[in-house]
Amino acid sequence: MSKQADVMWTPKVAAALKTRVKPKPTNRSKKNRKLTWSCRGSMPHWMRMR
Structure with missing residues (x-):
């Protein structure tokens, strides 16, 4: 079994x-x-100041 199968898929994990x-x-x-x-x-910030 792979490690990824045990991971709960959330947007942060993805x-x-x-x-x-x-x-x-x-x-x-x-x-x-x-x-x-x-x-x-x-x-x-330096780009906005140009």
């Missing part, structure tokens, strides 16, 4: 088991080149 590839950054801050954003999730 989300934790999914694997996503880390996307390449598509936007970079002009002031601090280390700050990047890949357009996933909410817009970062």
